[in-house]
Amino acid sequence: MKFGIFLTTLILASICAIVGAFGYYVTYRTDSRLCPWAFSLDENKPLLVGKWVGQFTEPDSLEKKISIEIYEPYSKTERIFTSIGFPYSQRMKLRDMHKFDGLMTVESKFGKKEFKLEGHVNAKNMQFFEFHLLTNDNRSINVPYSISFIITNGFWKSNVMSFILNVIYYNSSSSKKFRNLDYQLSKKVKVTLNRFKSLNH
Template identity: 30%
Template sequence: MTKGTKLGLFFLALAGLSWGVYECKYEYSYYTDLKDRPWAYSQDENAKLLVGTWQGEFRDPNNLTKTIRLTILPPVSDEERAKKAARRTRKRSGLGSRADKKRFDGTATVTSPHGQEEYELNGHVQTEAGNRLAVIHFQTGDEFLRLRNNFNLLAALEGGEWQGDSLTLTLSFAYTTATGSSYSNSSDPRYEKTVTVHLLRIKS
């Protein structure tokens, strides 16, 4: 066997070993999430997870009918998992929020005759199965784009419930004036009002 052949076999074996390590790290990460985040991952492609897109209708404190479309994203995407598995060494900071096994992120769009509201959201599940939720916070990417003269979403209060194809949240609001500033009036019950919304899963 020539020296060149030996080197070729060596690098081939090294490549095979690297691929094996990558596969092991990827599969370990995935199966860990199956165990720790059953509300976000399942080997059953028909499983009903908290992750997904939801839609419902509610009336805001001004009695304006609005439609909310809410998407909860997988805590770790396939692309993120692949990048993590490909890293030779783990960063000291780890995965940051992704290391929080109960956290989720997503987006929400609220539409009404008054206009369209766009939000980013983050929250936590309270139970291992994820059927009970902690507070969900809604933020706009650009505060200058927040809809004016409007009760915008502030949060979904602790105690939200998810079961199968149904998601129930209790929403709180913050009023934005024509100038873009926040306003509240303790003598006006609208500014303290919360609204319960029942959302159904939007199947892709």
């Protein structure tokens, strides 16, 4: 009796594994066709997803390090669970196969700031992209302060990424609530990043 239950369980587990592996491959192949900027059957093909690093100098000559990590729209864990028929809450619903999200980190001698980001690649040419930063309008900040909400003219090819960063300056005498800051001026800076390569590669 116990052996029969064990054998039945083993058979069901084997079937789930086979179905899951097949489902994983089929969905990944489909995503590679619909989102070639995020997925590829070729492990060596450069993708937009991943980590990018570099630095830039603001108009006031302040040097800053910058890193951007663009997440896979559909993670391996999500794919595994859905392939075997288990519900799994996706971080980002792919109603639009051109959308992505991620994290941008800016660091200077005054400290480090992190911003969640959301963006999209151009539907006709995936090498062009734009994204905007998400912030909490009610948080307290130290002024004078500069930040960018919209990044434009994004372009990536192979292992290099570039975009225009709009740096906005505010009046230091303003309230320390972001939504009440007085706009002073805006400057545009071109930023170039390189794909981050870990020591293991």
